[in-house]
Amino acid sequence: MRNHTASFSSSSSSSWYSNKLLFRQLFEKESSTYTYLLADVDHPDKPALLIDPVDRTVDRDLTLVKELGLKLIYAMNTHVHADHITGTGLVKTRVPGVKSIISKASKSKADVLIEAGDKIHFGDLFLEVRATPGHTLGCVTYVTGDAPDQPQPRMAFTGDALLIRGCGRTDFQGGSSQQLYQSVHSQIFTLPKETLLYPAHDYKGFTVSTVGEEMLYNPRLTKDEEEFKSIMANLNLPYPKMIDIAVPANMVCGLQDPSAKPDEALSK
Ligand SMILES: N[C@@H](CCC(=O)N[C@@H](CSS)C(=O)NCC(=O)O)C(=O)O
Ligand SMILES: [Fe+2]
Numbered sequence: 591m592r593n594h595t596a597s598f599s600s601s602s603s604s605s606w607y608s609n610k611l612l613f614r615q616l617f618e619k620e621s622s623t624y625t626y627l628l629a630d631v632d633h634p635d636k637p638a639l640l641i642d643p644v645d646r647t648v649d650r651d652l653t654l655v656k657e658l659g660l661k662l663i664y665a666m667n668t669h670v671h672a673d674h675i676t677g678t679g680l681v682k683t684r685v686p687g688v689k690s691i692i693s694k695a696s697k698s699k700a701d702v703l704i705e706a707g708d709k710i711h712f713g714d715l716f717l718e719v720r721a722t723p724g725h726t727l728g729c730v731t732y733v734t735g736d737a738p739d740q741p742q743p744r745m746a747f748t749g750d751a752l753l754i755r756g757c758g759r760t761d762f763q764g765g766s767s768q769q770l771y772q773s774v775h776s777q778i779f780t781l782p783k784e785t786l787l788y789p790a791h792d793y794k795g796f797t798v799s800t801v802g803e804e805m806l807y808n809p810r811l812t813k814d815e816e817e818f819k820s821i822m823a824n825l826n827l828p829y830p831k832m833i834d835i836a837v838p839a840n841m842v843c844g845l846q847d848p849s850a851k852p853d854e855a856l857s858k
Pocket of ligand 2: 669670671672673725750758
């Protein structure tokens with residue numbers, strides 16, 4: 591059991607969602623990346639976190655955090671991105687006390703290395719970590735807490751494991767179409783059907799989907815595993831333009847001090 595500052599307050603499920611969870615979906619247009627800002631605005635400190643910030647839009651994101659009166663505590667990644675440089679290192683240099691988070695399986699450096707089952711607390715809210723490898727070895731999905739006082743419907747931040755009507759490619763960074771198929775079916779499609787899905791990218795103009803919608807209409811993941819593997823083997827996508835710069839940089843949070851020591855700030 592890893593310790594953290596978790597406490598719970600009770601409030602009515604019909605009214606607390608908008609009163610308590612602040613949620614913003616932000617877009618970086620060059621890499622078509624979504625960054626998510628979440629905060630517990632019912633808590634006196636208004637603790638907040640950023641999921642998948644991009645270096646180019648860190649100033650925009652931090653201005654918003656300041657304007658909303660939030661206290662940023664975490665800057666976290668769903669995986670080692672290949673198409674852009676993460677903003678987590680830059681956020682740390684701009685806001686003292688912020689901790690970077692990535693999965694242990696990614697073999698990257700960050701202040702906090704998370705694993706499946708970990709809970710990331712911000713105020714009275716938390717995100718649960720689910721391992722969803724396949725796009726990369728260390729991909730995780732962050733899901734809002736499974737408890738009566740947590741947001742309903744639940745929200746899943748899928749990174750590149752599941753994209754709306756698509757999924758992450760599996761042809762580099764330890765990718766595996768078999769693993770991705772298993773990850774999505776066992777870790778995402780088992781969530782309640784009304785769970786809101788928020789991916790790390792969208793190339794078609796979508797912003798949000800649901801588990802039920804993707805189980806019906808995802809053109810790749812509704813197929814059986816063999817057909818899925820064949821689809822993925824024949825995508826023939828060009829490599830991301832920034833891959834050779836982005837991957838090594840993102841192994842150290844973009845620019846984080848490599849001497850930073852991981853700490854244990856989570857609970858299981
Ligand atoms: N053209 C972009 C890269 C596009 C790309 O490869 N996207 C990745 C997610 S970023 S690692 C992907 O998995 N796409 C799946 C798909 O079906 O499009 C660039 O050059 O940066
Ligand atoms: Fe990716």
